[in-house]
Amino acid sequence: MLTQAPKGTKDILPSEVYKWHYVEGLIREICDLNGYKEMRTPVFEHTELFQRSIGETTDVVQKEMYTFKDKGDRSITLKPEGTAPFVRAFIEHSLFNEVQPIKGYYIIPCFRYEQPQSGRLREFHQFGIEAFGTKDPSIDAEVIWVAMILFGKLGIKNLEVRINSVGCPKCRKEYNELLRGYLAPKLPDLCNTCKDRYIKNPLRIIDCKEEKCKAQLTDIPFMLDHLCPDCSEHFEGLKQSLTILGIDYIIDRKIVRGLDYYTKTAFEIVSNDIGAQGTVCGGGRYDGMIEECGGPDTPGIGFGLGLERLLMVAENQGIVIPKPVAMDVYIANLGEVAAKEALRLLSLLRNNGIKAEKDYMSRSLKAQMKYANKMNARYVAVIGEDEIANNRVKVKNMSDGMEEEIVLSELTAYLKNKL
RNA sequence: GUGGGUGUAGCUCAGUUGGUUAGAGCGCCAGAUUGUGGCUCUGGAGGCCGUCGGUUCGACCCCGAUCAUCCACCCCA
Structure with a gap:
């Protein structure tokens, strides 16, 4: 044990660190060109920040957080993701008084207590960007675009951009009732987790991988088909913007992100070249989160992009990252x-x-x-x-x-x- | 948390039905006449065969447990 890195962690050796330097350099270049400024936040935060923002019912909060008491008896949690700390810092430093929109990025280690497998570690690294202050769907498209620029510069191919809308609190509430009505007669045949989801967050049942659940859900109504006029118009705007930017996308009604704060746009960028954990980049809009965390009512959108997965895709596609002169x-x-x-x-x-x-x-x-x-x-x-x-x-x-x-x-x- | 695969040299792996000093390739170090790399050849260092326990006259090999690792599920980056 003494000479072994903890489960789910990896050393980045001198012989391969140049790959990280290269990717990080590319990220900084791209963010600079696209107007995103770096902000650095602590590796750990108060536990309640994640409980509040990510949501008590999510897997991340319920079973994956590295939480401990410090010597002052405060509950501390190692960052499981980057958006909440980013939001916290913006509120704390009143950055909302500055020129809008505010666009930022980060490169951070994240920690989740999970069973490691290919493309999944307990400590992993995320590049993320966030844009606060505008509801305009063109910024949603820009966020996706920035990720695609990075993939493009690395020469990564065969990625799918999958988009969906998970609605706003207003239409989601109506939809949840519709969904419960649809599911009520099928409830006895669903798996136990789905029975639980039925009460807390029926939207997540759509995402269930259990065969017996899938079989029951063949004609399940999707959120996307029951958006309110505002959300529907926003989604149309996103699609138009992506088309203008030349980004191909697939509408995937089943995308339901695992963090509760998402509203309207939800998207994933997926690779089929790295095994079961194919989501390289995931993100969406979170218009209610900033207010929920005690800030002013401000919309926001961003993504998290897994650097280990990014390097894995590059590796598996035979992409050679240039080595510096030794x-x-x-x-x-x-x-x-x-x-x-x-x-x-x-x-x-x-x-x-x-x-x-x-x-x-x-x-x-x-x-x-x-x-x-x-x-x-x-x-x-x-x-x-x-x-x-x-x-x-x-x-x-x-x-x-x-x-x-x-x-x-x-x-x-x-x-x-x-x- | 659950299921399956795998733990032998720094790395990738052999190891015959259980039987003396456990091997190869690559890598590392040194040498092949006096001050010149890549190719070739020679030699050397380096292993409590993951750990603990059991079976046996005898275990790298069989059995059990444990830990680690890989892959998958749940979920996510």
Whole structure:
């Protein structure tokens, strides 16, 4: 146990961290271009924030949160998602007094106590964006668009954008009654969780995977077909906006997000290339949440995008993420005098922005060459007694094997010119 | 929380019906004459065979438990 990472967590090793740097860099670039500014919030929050915003009946709150008491007897929970902390910070700092709409993003670790499987970890990472202050459906489309830009820049293909509307409190209430009326006679044949859902949140029954439930629900009425005029118009606006942006989408009446705060737009971006947990990005509108958390009545929309899943899709689609150059030049040195000169050269080269390394192991020249080769050094500068005596250095190009001898003081200029 | 698969070297895996010092490939380190990498060859280091218990004269192998891991369900990123 001592030398084993906790269940459901993963180390990101030096040999693969460049992939994360690449994706994170891309995210920052895209957000900057699209007007989303980063905000950083704590890794943990007061438990009640999630209970209130995500909803007491959801799986996340009921069984997946990492909750503990701190030494001051406060109930603390590790973030299971990013929207609620974001909303909390906006309310706390009265950011609603600033120019609207407000657009932000985050890259965070999230924690959910679940049974790990492919594409599911107990600690995972999310990139998310949020837009507050407007109900205009074109911002819903923009949010989806931003995710698609990221996928596009990475070269990821074969994704499905699935959209739905889960209505507003007004039409959802009417629909729930309709749904209960439809389900009442079938209730004895449904699974136990669905019987529970019937009372608390009948909408979720649509999503049930149990065969016996599915069989009962062949002609179940969907929320999408019973929207109020306002929600219906909003959904039409979303579809039009997506078309203008050139984003293909599928209307999926069965999308019911697992967090209670969603209203109107709900969407998922799904891949079939990473196993059972195919949802790479999920999000929607949450027009009532900010007020629910004690802020002014403000609409909002956003998404969460799983970075592990994103990297998995890229990997499975054979996408190669560019590796940074490991080493510009390796200084091979022989003998004590040359070793001291190598250290001086190291500082000179690095001060000039050249990625340089030298021998620290007193190895033979042959071994040093092998090392330079394994490290993918582009050049090797060789200094030994002869070079020191003549004030010169041999520089070898490792890709074509060509070697030149130059004046020592010109090494920096020579390399800068070549690199 | 439930179900199934798998735990042997840093990595990927062999290991005959239970029988002496547990193997391979890759990787790592060193060498193949004196100061030059990639290819090849040689040598070396590195394993309480996941852990605990049981069966047996004897267990990497059989049985049980436990832990971990992978996949799936529920649900989600």
